[in-house]
Amino acid sequence: TQDRQLVDIAVAELMISSEKVAHVQLNNPLEHALLVLVKSGYSAVPVLDASYKLAGIISKTVILNQILGLERFEIEKLSEMRVQEIMHHDVITITKENNLLDGLNAIIDNNFICVVDEEGYFDGILTRRAILKQLKKEIYS
Amino acid sequence: TQDRQLVDIAVAELMISSEKVAHVQLNNPLEHALLVLVKSGYSAVPVLDASYKLAGIISKTVILNQILGLERFEIEKLSEMRVQEIMHHDVITITKENNLLDGLNAIIDNNFICVVDEEGYFDGILTRRAILKQLKKEIYS
Numbered sequence: 001t002q003d004r005q006l007v008d009i010a011v012a013e014l015m016i017s018s019e020k021v022a023h024v025q026l027n028n029p030l031e032h033a034l035l036v037l038v039k040s041g042y043s044a045v046p047v048l049d050a051s052y053k054l055a056g057i058i059s060k061t062v063i064l065n066q067i068l069g070l071e072r073f074e075i076e077k078l079s080e081m082r083v084q085e086i087m088h089h090d091v092i093t094i095t096k097e098n099n100l101l102d103g104l105n106a107i108i109d110n111n112f113i114c115v116v117d118e119e120g121y122f123d124g125i126l127t128r129r130a131i132l133k134q135l136k137k138e139i140y141s
Numbered sequence: 142t143q144d145r146q147l148v149d150i151a152v153a154e155l156m157i158s159s160e161k162v163a164h165v166q167l168n169n170p171l172e173h174a175l176l177v178l179v180k181s182g183y184s185a186v187p188v189l190d191a192s193y194k195l196a197g198i199i200s201k202t203v204i205l206n207q208i209l210g211l212e213r214f215e216i217e218k219l220s221e222m223r224v225q226e227i228m229h230h231d232v233i234t235i236t237k238e239n240n241l242l243d244g245l246n247a248i249i250d251n252n253f254i255c256v257v258d259e260e261g262y263f264d265g266i267l268t269r270r271a272i273l274k275q276l277k278k279e280i281y282s
């Protein structure tokens with residue numbers, strides 16, 4: 001019975017839809033990506049291409065790793081390099097029609113999961129917070 | 142019945158104990174803290190004082206915000222400033238004797254929760270991943 005409820009909840013009901021998701025573009029310089037991440041406060045955000053298809057994920061860690069030289073932080077690399085060169089390419093995805101249980105499986109090892117349609121267009125993100133809130137609801141009801 | 146199981150699981154069983162937790166000291170320069178965060182890959186870690194009591198939490202965002210000047214990233218501030226000056230002071234905590242449900246409530250808005258004893262000594266951290274894995278176990282059994 002508990003199980004039945006969880007598979008009835010679609011990702012679409014829980015996700016943050018694309019217009020509310022901070023993101024960067026493939027060809028942005030790292031400097032812009034780092035600014036977006038610092039201003040938004042997020043540790044990582046999706047990377048989209050010009051047609052709004054999902055291309056990858058970029059994180060503060062990966063940008064900082066790039067500029068961490070042997071002697072100092074090589075700040076000049078931030079304007080020389082592009083998001084596309086260092087982002088994570090293999091991104092786990094799910095669809096709006098998947099359910100909470102599918103999402104739970106994917107979210108064990110990831111802060112958030114990108115939601116895409118069959119053509120790869122970016123629909124939004126499913127966050128750990130959304131899943132935890134729903135599970136807490138189920139537990140207390 | 143489901144509820145009973147969750148309140149039976151102590152934080153002690155789920156947490157990452159202190160010796161496995163990456164952390165920094167109150168008086169470390171920001172440069173050291175940023176290196177620990179970049180090398181470990183974590184977005185934020187606990188801050189301890191010299192006697193291993195919990196003092197706060199430091200994140201990449203807060204360090205990067207400090208050095209983000211109007212014109213450029215002010216890298217020199219990294220060696221001039223200390224963790225203590227910019228860390229989050231008001232940190233939510235729980236104890237080893239609390240249970241999973243207490244942890245679930247606290248973890249909705251936080252990536253991890255610090256576990257301390259009555260004197261404030263740092264015992265470990267309870268992560269979202271640990272809670273999600275346990276909830277998944279409960280659901281599938």
Ligand SMILES: Nc1ncnc2c1ncn2[C@@H]1O[C@@H]2COP(=O)(O)O[C@H]3[C@@H](O)[C@H](n4cnc5c(N)ncnc54)O[C@@H]3COP(=O)(O)O[C@H]2[C@H]1O
Pocket residue numbers: 016020021022023040041042043044045046111112125127128129130184249250251252
């Ligand atoms: N501005 C803010 N206001 C209130 N709470 C905040 C916040 N920024 C972060 N948090 C809290 O910290 C958690 C971890 O955020 P983080 O940036 O590491 O990791 C985030 C971030 O990488 C991404 N994310 C969340 N919302 C996003 C958005 N609107 N746009 C882009 N990425 C987002 O999904 C991850 C998991 O998010 P989740 O909500 O589960 O968990 C968030 C949330 O509980």
Ligand SMILES: Nc1ncnc2c1ncn2[C@@H]1O[C@@H]2COP(=O)(O)O[C@H]3[C@@H](O)[C@H](n4cnc5c(N)ncnc54)O[C@@H]3COP(=O)(O)O[C@H]2[C@H]1O
Pocket residue numbers: 043108109110111157161162163164181182183184185186187252253266268269270271
């Ligand atoms: N080196 C690594 N190996 C494998 N997976 C990794 C990893 N680094 C990060 N992850 C994955 O990314 C999630 C978010 O990590 P984040 O660093 O933002 O946020 C982390 C970090 O701030 C802190 N944390 C976790 N383990 C820690 C440790 N051993 N020492 C210090 N802080 C830790 O707790 C937060 C939540 O961790 P959680 O495990 O729930 O969730 C982790 C985990 O699923």
